[in-house]
Amino acid sequence: MGYRSIKKALGATNLERKCRILFGVCLALLIAAAFIWVAYNTERVVMKATRAEGQSALTNQLLRKHWDEWENDPDSKAFLKALLDAFTYHDYETEVLGLDTVEQRALTSRIPDHPHELDIVKRLQENIRLAKQGEMPLGEGDGSAEAMIGDLSNDTVFAEWAIPDRNEYHYYQPVHWHVECTSLCHAPASSAGIMSAIDSPNPTPVGPPFRVVKVVIPYEGTKDAINNARAGLITVGILTVFLAMIVLYVVVRYIVVKPLQHLRDVSEEISLGNTELRAEINTHDEFEELAQAFNRMLRHMREAQGELRDLNQSLDAKVDELAQLNMRLYDMNRLKSDFLANMSHELRTPLNSIIGFSEVLGSITSLNDKQRRYAQNIQKSGRLLLEMINDILDLAKLEAGKMEIRPSEFDLSVIVRAHCDMVRPLTEEKNIDLNFVADDLPLVYQDQSKIQQILTNLLSNAIKFTPEGGRISVAIAKTKHDRLELTVEDTGIGIPEEDREVIFEKFRQSTAVLDNDGLTREYSGTGLGLSIVREMCKLLGGEISFESQLGVGSTFKVQLPWNLSDRPKFSSDLSNKLDALARPDTDGLRPKDIARAAS
Structure with a gap:
């Protein structure tokens, strides 16, 4: 052996x-x-x-x-x-x-x-x-x-x-x-x-x-x-071993094993819920000290259980209160989204009428220069307000998860070039050089309108924040990972280091576009353009990144799947947060807590 x-x-x-x-x-x-x-x-x-x-x-x-x-x-x-x-x-x-x-x-x-x-x-x-x-x-x-x-x-x-x-x-x-x-x-x-x-x-x-x-x-x-x-000698040896084994049995049985068995029995009873039981060993040696330490540990455990029970009761009350607040926040957010969608829809109808009548008014030949300028201001302000309302409506749809994807097969180079030609008059007003670079690319299977809206927001920001005599470059390419890469590079004012974490937030702009008092804007806009671009990139299964240097310019890169085979799982950050708040957290709760939270 x-x-x-x-x-x-x-x-x-x-x-x-x-x-x-x-x-x-x-x-x-x-x-x-x-x-x-x-x-x-x-x-x-x-x-x-x-x-x-x-x-x-x-x-x-x-x-x-x-x-x-x-x-x-x-x-x-x-x-x-x-x-x-x-x-x-x-x-x-x-x-x-x-x-x-x-x-x-x-x-x-x-x-x-x-x-x-x-x-x-x-x-x-x-x-x-x-x-x-x-x-x-x-x-x-x-x-x-x-x-x-x-x-x-x-x-x-x-x-x-x-x-x-x-x-x-x-x-x-x-x-x-x-x-x-x-x-x-x-x-x-x-x-x-x-x-x-x-x-x-x-x-x-x-x-x-x-x-x-x-x-x-x-x-x-x-x-x-x-x-x-x-x-x-053999007889004496056998008798000695036999008597020694008897003595050893008595010593081990009653001095060592018996106290240990008592501790084991007490621990088993305590594990079954009888926490009132205590170890009683009176041997005046280390076993008695062990029993006293065991009793102290049990007493501390009961005290800790009492404190934990009180904390659980307090936590239950807090959880109930938070659950009610979460439900109220969820309802308020839903009402807010419905309000924005309805109000945006209701506001667009009179705005379209105002814009139409201002165009008719501006076409009257009998108006003098001052009146014609007033009509142009009405038309320009109406279009700006309509653009803001459209942005708010799009963002509300994205947050509510109601934005639909309609993929189709199209030539991306043609779409991007046409879009650049459409905004070229705006660049010519500021004497900005607009360049477009594209390789010979196959047809892409994506949502054409969403890509156009992404490109519109990026070009709008580039034109808005690029001074006269600047340069804007637009490029599209297909990466080795079979993804679409859209790049918009400008020589604008750039983005400060401290603002790079906030430019994608809603209604936020870089401090570089504010005047010295930090309250009024030098450039008009709602601060929703980049937020909408990021949400749409997520909707299409892609992402947006940028590089910027203050006073030199910025480069924004959008990467999307070349073939949008399946609808990506999309939900906005706000929707995720609100859903998490409205959903009771059952991790670590007892069955009665889960039932109460569910009710």
Whole structure:
């Protein structure tokens, strides 16, 4: 199982189970490591005790053989045998091993026949050689029996071999010879007897042979001790883990999980609407502080809900008031549009009569110059007033969305050139040079009358604000995006930087056309021309832009679709604003608020 699988398994469980699993695994690993170390050292102690038993048995057997050889009194020999038997716990087997066949008195040896045992004897011989090179030679006692016995018990070099299958433990220890041992007791078999050697005033030492004493001890006790130690450690480990898990369960269950479950239950009840409930944890620790913080948060939330409820009530009243005002504004705007349309229509009839009668009056030959001038003033003022009324009527239609589009296929170059020729007399009066530039263009599918009206307003403004001796250029082209581009460029007074945002607004003109007091106009007009042009461009699915430099001139560019296939979705800014005001805003309102706003 990989790390991600373990993480996923732990992540899908609850906190209590996570704590038990993680703590149990960590505790089991720690206890296993500790008990393995204890088991290892216990086994070493048991083996050391077994080794000490082997050393004791070896010393016991050597002493037994020496007393058997040296003691001649039968009673003393029987007493010593009984004494040694009392201190012997097992029936040990003792054997002397060597690497040669030299016979020694009272010391019968044999060459090991088992390869492993032979290897042990050779290794012990090598260890003895290395020990002699690094220490004082052994066997330099004073020749007393105590010194010889002490040397015989020397355990600095030994070997052991445990054979569990045969239930045997073999302990090997080399024999450490003294000069007296080889000259008195264990001389070669061809030498004189022991007593003659003792009686000799100058005994001749003989080189000691290498001999190893092997003691065979039953291994069952050692094996049982090791197994009992292991079983005890495993039992203690299991009990320790089990008791630790019980303690952990109690600690996690009642100290950690229970307060958290209480907080969870309280939060669920609060989410269901029971905001009067509070968390009650009296543990005098961080959980109690958490419960107090939770209660403070809940109290602040209820206070915020109360404030929000009051604000909603106030907002409901404001929304109702605004809805009523919006409806009144919508009605007033509709009445205004109807009034402008009706009044413009009603005013045009008498104006046409006035203009007609002024033309008839001006054609009378009997009038003097002063009377004829008065008749021309009446005619000029009537036409200007009629133009203003037409502009107001067009703007009212645009804002009301009642302006109709009648697309047709026509030659744009012919229409624009004819329109330029129509206004050329006005430019000639001010000595203005009017130029028209057009490429060989295909037929355009647009509303001819609307384009003519756009061109009329742009040329009217250009002629009006271009001084005598100026220049006006008109150009049409087809862009790479398949759009119609109409450009009107003049060398007029230009538009100041601060007025570029207001020239498209209704009844607004640039401050450059006002006199010094800012109240009277130097140039006549209603201030509706550019506003009508922009609304008509939107109506035809296009846009208008301009570039201007004060005192140098202005360039207006109109871009429209070359083929007006579908009627563009059009609505004026004023209509959009009024519709938005009249329409209740239901975003973020509750169902009862929406129903009240709809009613």
